[in-house]
Amino acid sequence: MIITAEGLSKTFTARGRKGAQTVEAVKGVDLAVRTGEIYGVLGPNGAGKTTTIRMLTTLITPTGGAARVAGHDLATEPRKIRERIGYVSQAGGVDELNSPRSNLILAARLNGVSKAGTAARVEETLAAFDLTEFADRPARTLSGGQKRRVAIALGLIHRPPLLFLDEPTTGLDPHNRANLWDRIRLLRASGTSVLLTTHYLDEADALCDRLAIVDHGVVVAEGTPADLKREVAADVVTLRLPSETEAGRARGPVEALPYTREVRVDDDLLRIYLDDGEHALPHLLRVLEESALVIRSIALDRATLDDVFLHKTGRSLRDAA
């Protein structure tokens, strides 16, 4: 394991005009991240993802719990941890007035790359992130995607075995997101372990080997994307009925069917979780017709991580975000 955390927690005390207020940002998180995997922490805004990353990267002290990161104890060996990790914050840490090359030279020297080795390391890193062409322009003149690549290159200049990425693709267009996903996969292929936070369902699904879904400072589910979805159901049939009352009326007959795993009513929508939607659908419709229920529309989809979030928290991650 490259990261293990047990009961990690953080309570902030914010002092305002109304006196001191405490916020339990993280409430006892357990994590086990394997060496060489891309591990995702998925959750809505305010779930405690950044706070968790800031604790694991030694930037803030936990209120409770313990962790080992890259082979060292968080409480007693923070300096050793810092030598072995890279961290790319949401803000990115790129000095906009300076060029990618100067940014990288400074990061290399700050992170203990030898003076003699710095020039070659910087050139390699610029090339690996397709930055050579813009290496000497002030970073403020770069596009969002290019700037993000500089930020990640900065986190990797000292070749850490573990990289933390806080919301790496937020604000990027689909092309740049896909490009960054490929780069993160290349990192894994070269043996680097990656912990990233995201609130994008598709990102967690497509990119992460395993993930923790967090909400209100706790882990509500943990596993591979496929296992998490399988736990809920393979398929989701969504039926739109004329009203919420009608949807409620449909619930009983549908719940009674042997292959139904779970049914949710959401306004005039009836969401039915089951394992073989294609085969169940004709039967399902017949049962509803027998109950004289009118169906306005039908959709059959594979279960998503949003269904997992809904199942665990009662809310959709899309709404929660």
Ligand SMILES: Nc1ncnc2c1ncn2[C@@H]1O[C@H](COP(=O)(O)OP(=O)(O)OP(=O)(O)O)[C@@H](O)[C@H]1O
């Ligand atoms: N320094 C602080 N003082 C007080 N409260 C804080 C502080 N930092 C974070 N919080 C609170 O802790 C909670 C978790 O915040 P955190 O930034 O970890 O969430 P997040 O999941 O990373 O959200 P986002 O996706 O918006 O970055 C929030 O309610 C936030 O307002």
